[in-house]
Amino acid sequence: MQTVCRDAPGCPEPGPGYPDxxxxxxxxxxxxxxxRLGLYLNPRAAVAADWAALAEALGYEYLEIRALEAQPDPSARxxxxxxxxxxxxxGRLLELLRDLGRHDILAELRGRIEEDCKKYLQRQEQPVQVPAVDSSVVRTLEMSGITTRDDPYGNVPELFDAFICYCQKxxxxxxxxxxELEQTTFKLKLCVFDRDVLPGxxxxSITSELIERRCRKMVVVISDDYLQSNECDFQTKFALSLSPGARQKRLIPVKCKAMKNEFPSILRFITICDYTNPCTQKWFWIRLAKALLVP
Incomplete structure (x- = not known):
């Protein structure tokens, strides 16, 4: 059943093209x-339900809420x-915000939330193949020949040890x-978009294919510039969706330089490799290589 904020002022009725x-x-x-949600929910106010009220509605216990209270951005956490x-x-989040009377949030963010959901669903769509009708041709046209060493006919796709998520800076x-990782005794094979992916x-689609099917792991290079990159945001969330809670040790965050902004909250629960720590820098590349070599 579709969940929408139909009781909130200004919220549209679901119709064609409206995501479930x-x-x-x-x-x-x-x-x-x-x-933006944090700007609305983080301030503690008696006149409006805040992040703590949302946590209670989600079934969080008192001690859990107290722990979240110590975070700089409790809503994000x-x-x-x-x-x-x-x-x-x-849908569940919007339903709770509506029940808590936060129609102001729904009225402002509904359009942006709907747009995020549409983009997410579009990225999840897989090409449909006609069964038993030369499906190899569809595969060749769709996802073969996307890297510099790919077999153009799709017989031997190029595989990698890790996809590197990074911004241009x-x-x-x-x-x-x-x-350090390819040209040394480690002999790892990295997928670097600017070097390995063919244009056109x-x-x-290419990014999803590489992360999910061609690369065993993913390294996320974290910096202030990373936080501003839509491409990095998509790649990170896509990888997390493939391994919720980091159960498969698939994603490895790497802090490459000192940051003015906070470390991404979505990655705080995963152990990081910190290149900025002078005390452990001499072990940095060894630790990262070993993490990528783990099955």
């Missing part, structure tokens, strides 16, 4: 929407934690990573 928000996981919401518990959907660090295809 009750079926969209919370991971679909991007960073900017989450930050609450959403990240709820997301990892399972059953967290965009951190490319110099990625180049150092290539020297849909960025989102």
């Amino acid at each position: 928000l009750g079926a969209v996981p919370l991971v679909a919401l991007n960073v900017s929407v989450r930050r 609450l959403l990240d934690d709820w997301q990892g518990r399972g059953g967290a959907t965009v 951190d490319l110099h660090f990625v180049q150092d990573m290539i020297k 295809s849909c960025v989102w």
